[in-house]
Amino acid sequence: MDQTSQLPDGRTQAMRVPASTGLSHPWLVASAPALESWVAAALDQHARLVDGVTDGNHPRTLEHTLRRYDDAVAVLSAAGSQLSLLNSVHPDKSIRDTAQAQLQLVAQAGVALGLNRAVYQALGAIPMPTDDPATAHYLDRTLLGYRLAGVDREEAVRDQLRALQEQATMLSLTFGRNVQESVGTVIVESPEELAGLPEDFVASHPARTEGEHTGSIVLTTEFPDYLPVMTFATNAALRRRMFLAYQTRAFPHNVPILQELLKVRGEIAALLGFSTWADLATADQMMESSAKMQQFLDELEVATRQGAEREYALLLGFAQQAARAAGVAEPAAIDAASRGFWMEQYRRAEFAFDSQAVRPYFPFARVQSGVLSLVEAVFGVRFEPVDDAEVWHPSVTTWDVWDRRGGNGRLGRFYLDMHPREGKDKWFSAAPLIPGILGQQLPEAALICNFPEPKDGNPGLLQHSDVSTYLHEFGHLMHAILGGQQRWAGNSGIATEGDFVEVPSQMLEEFFRDPGLLARFAHHYQTDEPIPEALVERMNRASAFGRADSVRTQLFYTSYSLDTHRLDPATLDLEQLLEADYKRFLPYEWVDGNKLHASFTHLTGYSSNYYTYLFDKVIAIDFFREFATGDLLAEEVTTRYRKEVLEPGGSRPGRQLVRNFLRRDQNPEAFSEWLAEAIPADGTPAEALPV
Ligand SMILES: [Zn+2]
Incomplete structure (x- = not known):
């Protein structure tokens, strides 16, 4: 657990650990009251650091003022992320409940800091460094964040904003918990x-x-x-x-919560002089405005329209043919509940690819060790299991990350919580836990997943989509760890613009398509035979079919996320809008009774910015092409990627990360080719390979 011994400059864990609790992680506490004292100590430490920022006896400097501000942010961020983790995964409901309640206190402190005019003025008085672009970028973004939060509004308005922000936090947390605990x-x-x-x-x-x-x-x-x-x-x-x-999970109880949340967000935007929440939420992003977002979505809509129409026509024709062969009535349409099934049947028939045929090559334990060693090779690191680390559940494993390429010793730690259990969050995510600060504290992060669990002789076979999900989440994890060696916590790890964070995750997904890499770990669970190359080729062809449709599914979610945050909440009909946005993008028949909005948790986290996935997919595919032109693990490109994209964390603007890696501006060419791989222009699917 101790990571202070090797720190070069003598700063210790005291900064990240509320000293009075004597505990480094909140999951080590045994009871709800102990968790409350842990949080109280963290908030106390935070408050003392904030006092240090505004202390009038010190000149405003990076070393004094920004350091204390950043440490205050780091303490709050670590407390918030770790409480979020407990809220999502702790086996004891009373701890989850306490974590959720305490999260609101931490969020309140965050809102108060974001509207603290004295802190803003102290930061604004620091001379902008001219020889340290990373620090200048941090200071710049921080001051922009303050202005966007409304720090320069009059006091009555700031009070209102504070109350609304706190309300939004509470509503978001409740919405998420309702989904987490609603199992149909x-x-x-x-x-x-x-x-x-x-x-x-x-x-x-x-x-x-x-x-x-x-x-x-x-x-x-x-x-x-x-x-x-x-x-x-x-x-x-x-x-x-x-x-x-x-x-219909969390329906209907989440509907009024969502309505209220949208109303509160609309009021915040209005107080800050923005016409919609979507404009406020994009103001400090790569996207810049909701108008640009709409333009981006329109372009993708056009780019995918014909492909999706062809895909649907092929699928429907196939389903009708199957019905004729079986002597049953031909379906007039395929509905949303049957899309996945017919997609699978079609892939079996047209590409000789049965997705069950690959499952025996993906037993959970092998996939896990395979993904770990693949990631080690891509990023030049080594993972070492930590057997004596205390964790929140016995199934969780702990790993230290060591540098193999840069000679920097230990880089951080991660936790893997991989299987479902009662009361645990149902989704797949990567959660940063502690922001890294160079020479002060190492980053920590966790994966929260719900893969089938190997037990009682059942090997826990994954589907191929599970394996790419695993890689996706690992992309986030490595961003948090490798980017976690920055001078400031505020620049650390995934602290890029929010709409850059899905680049490293989606880039790593693409590695799944390489037969050579897969054969390294995908071995049959009974015979140990490596996955045959021809099977991987068929899998790739088969999964390319449906790409236009999958992009349009994302367009549907994206438009819903945008529309709910720009239409007038007073007159917004959430169900009607859901159906309208669905029908705009998807040809599969709408199923009445679909209440997706009640469990669409991205509406709380991403709010209007779900576009991030598509926006970053275009970048990720462009990035992957740099790898795909040769050996995927070639040292030059993997090192360049690590150095230019992940290691800078949030210390550079996203567009600069992109340019530095590609050595040119990003463009949609690779993405268009990726889309076209699925179905050639003549409308027939790519030629099937022999079985
Ligand atoms: Zn992701």
């Missing part, structure tokens, strides 16, 4: 209804022998149940029930 169930009366599902799935879902629903199989809306049913179940009624159970 689907009752299956007979095993025949599970037709089409993999054998290991059926075997691990026996009928209940006691309690409620005795004699029936109970499926849940958790991912390890949801995804296989939507992909493989031949029973359309079962798919539809699962779809509706999934899309």
Whole structure:
């Protein structure tokens, strides 16, 4: 646990650990009251540092003023991230509840700091450094953040803003927790209804022998149940029930919460002189404004329209042909609950690719060690398991990151919490826990995932989409660790513009497509045979089919995220808008009863800025081309990527990171080619390979 011994300049952990608690991590506390004192100590330390910033006896300098400000930010950020983690993963509900309540206190301190005029003036009085662009960038962005928060408004307005911000935080937290704790169930009366599902799935879902629903199989809306049913179940009624159970999580109780949140955000934007929340939320982003966002979305809409129409026509024709062959009525359309199923059937038939055929090559344990060693090779690092670290659940593993290329010793630590359990967040995410500060504290981060768990002889076979999700989250993790060696916490790790953060994650996903890299770890769980190259090729061709559609699915989410944050909340009909945005982008028949907005947690975190995924996908594909022109692991390009994109953390503007790595401006060429790989211009799918 101790990481102070090797620090060069004598600064110690005292900065990051509230000294009076004597604990380095809040999950080491055994009770809710102990967690409360841990937070109180952190807030106390934060307050003392803030006092130091505004202390009138000191000249305003980087070393005095900005250092204290940054340490105050670091303490708050570590407390907030670690409480968020506990709120998402702690097995004890009373700790989760306390963490959520305490998060509001931390958020309040954050809002107060963001509107503290004395701090703003002290920071503004620091002479802007001329020989240190990273620090100048930090100071610049910090002052901009203050102005966008409304620090120069009169006091009554600042009070109002403070109250509204706190309300927004509370509403967001409640919304998220409702989703986390809302698990839908689907009752299956007979095993025949599970037709089409993999054998290991059926075997691990026996009928209940006691309690409620005795004699029936109970499926849940958790991912390890949801995804296989939507992909493989031949029973359309079962798919539809699962779809509706999934899309009605946290409905209806989250609807008024979301409405209130949108109203509060609208008021904040208005007080700050912006016509919509979406304009406020893009003002300090690479995107710059909601008008530019709309233009970006319109361009993608045009770029994907024909491809998506062709994909849908091929899929529908295929489903109709299958119906004729089976002697049943031809479907007139494919609905949203059947999209995944027909996509899978089509890929099997047209590309000789059965996604179940790759699963035996992806047992969880092998994938995990394979992803770790792949990432070690890409980033020039070494991961070492830490066996004696105390964690929040026995299934969590702890790893130290050591530098193999730069000779910098230990770079940080991460935690892997990989399987679902009751009360745990259902999604997949990477969570920074402690921001790194060069010479002061090492970064820490965690992955929170919900992959099938190997147990009782079941190897926990993943789907190929799970493996790319794993890589995606690892991209975030490495950004947090490698970018966590900055002079300032505020520049550390993923502290880039918010709309750059999905670049490193989506870039790493692309590595999944390389047969050579996959064969290094994807070995059959029974025979140990490496995954055949031809199978990977077929998988790649098959998964390229549907790309236009997947981009349009993102366009649907993106437009909903934008529209909910720019239309008048007083007259906004969330359901009607959901259906309208859906129909604008997706040809699959709308399923009545879809209440996705009640569980769309990105609306709280990303607010109007869900566009980040698509915006960054275009950049990530452009980046990947730099690798794909030769050996993916070539030292020159992997080192350049680490140095120019990840290591700078948030110390440079996103556009500069892009230019420095590409050695040119970014353009959409690679993305267009990526889209066109799926279906050539003549409308027929790419030629299938022999089995
Ligand atoms: Zn991500």
